[in-house]
Amino acid sequence: MDSYIRRLQKSMDFIQKKVNTEMLELLPADITPPQIMMLYQLYKLGLCKLSQLADRLQVKPSSITVMIDRLEKAGFVERLADPNDRRIVLVQLTDKGLDIIHQTVELREKVMTPLFSDLPEDQLIALVETFEKITKKYEDEL
Template sequence: MDSELADLVHRVGRRLKHGYAAGFAPLGLSPGQARALGAIARAGEPLRMVQLADALRIAPRSVTSVIDSLEEAGFVRRDVDPANRRSTLVSLTREGQDAVTEVAEIRRDVATHTFGVLTEEQQGRLADLLRAVDAD
C-alpha cells in the first residue's frame, strides 16, 4: 500500500503542478516564480536573498535566477540592505502585488478543480492527514 499511496500523492501533485503552470503561463510566471512571489508577500517586509532561499527551501545560488527573471518582468525590485550593505533586499512592486493576487486566485481554482470531487469534510480530513505526514 505504501508505494501505491506514494504514487497517488505524486500523481495528484503533478496534476496540481501542471494546473498551476497552465494558469500562471499567461502571467509569464513559472510555478517556482509564483512560489517566490508568495514567499515575499507572506514575509510582509523586504527579504534578504538568503531568507527567500530558506523560505523556498532552495539553495541561495538558485534564488538568484528566479529573482533575476522576476525583476526583469517588473514584479520585484532589489535594494541594498541599509543594515548590511553587502546584502540585497527583495520586495514586491505594485505589479508584483497584483500578480500575487492573481496567483492566489489561480491556485484556488486549480485546487477546487482537483479536490472538488471530495466533500468539504473529506478535504478537511485529507488536509489533516497530509499535515501529519508533512510534520514528520
Template sequence: MKIPLDPAVRRFEAAFFTLFRKLGPELGIPADLSLTGPQMMILFTISSSGRCPVGQLAQKMEVTPGAISVMIDRLVNNGFVVRKYDPKDRRVVLLEITGQGREALEKIREVRTAQIKQYLAYLEPDELDLFLHSFEKIAAHIKQ
C-alpha cells in the same frame, strides 16, 4: 530480490501520481505571467516576508546566494521585485515585491483556488476535515 510493496504505499503512490499528473499543470502558472516555478516560490516567499534579505531568501529556498541572484535578476527585470538597500546596513540587499508582483500572485491564487475547490468538493465535510488533518500532519513532519 524484489521487495514487496506495502498496500498502503502502493495506494498512496497511485493516488499521488494521479493527482500530481492532473493537478500539476492545472495548478501551474498562467502562461502570460512568464514565471518559472522557482520564481513563483520566490515571489510567494518575499510576499509573505515583506522585505526579505537576499541571504535569508536563499536559505528559505535552500539554494546558494549565487544561484538565487540569477532568479532575482529575472524577477527584477520583469518588474515583479525591486532591490533596496537596508538603511541600517547598506551591505544588505533587501527584496520587495512590486504591485505587478502582487497582481501576478493574485492571479495565480485565483486559478489555484478555483481548481482546488473543484477537487475538494468531491469530499463530504467530515471526509474533507479528515483529509486536511492527515495531509497537514504529513506536511508538518516533512518540514522537520
C-alpha cells in the same frame, strides 16, 4: 503498510501532475513555476535579504541572484539597500509581484476545487486534518 504508501504516492503524484499541468496552462506567459515559488516565499517573508530567501528555498545564493535579476527586470520584485548596512541588499515584492501571487492563489483554488468537490465535508475535513498532522512535524524546518 507498503501497499498503502504506494497507493498514496500514486494518488499524490497524479494530483500534483494534474494541478501543475492545469496551472501551467492558466499562468501568465511571462512567469514560470519556479519564479512563482520564489515570489510566494517573498510574500511570506516580506522584505528580506537574498541569503534568507536562498535559505528558505534551499538553494545557493548565486542561484537566487540570477532569478531575482529576471524577476526585477520583469517588474515583480525590487531591490533595496539596507538602511543600516549598505553592503546588504534587500528584496521585496512590487505591486505587480503581489498581483501575480493573488492571481496564482485564485487559479490554484479554481484548479483544485473540482478535485475535491465530490468528497463529503466530513471526509474533506479528515483529509485536511490528516495532512496537517503529517506536515506539522516538518513545519519548523521551513
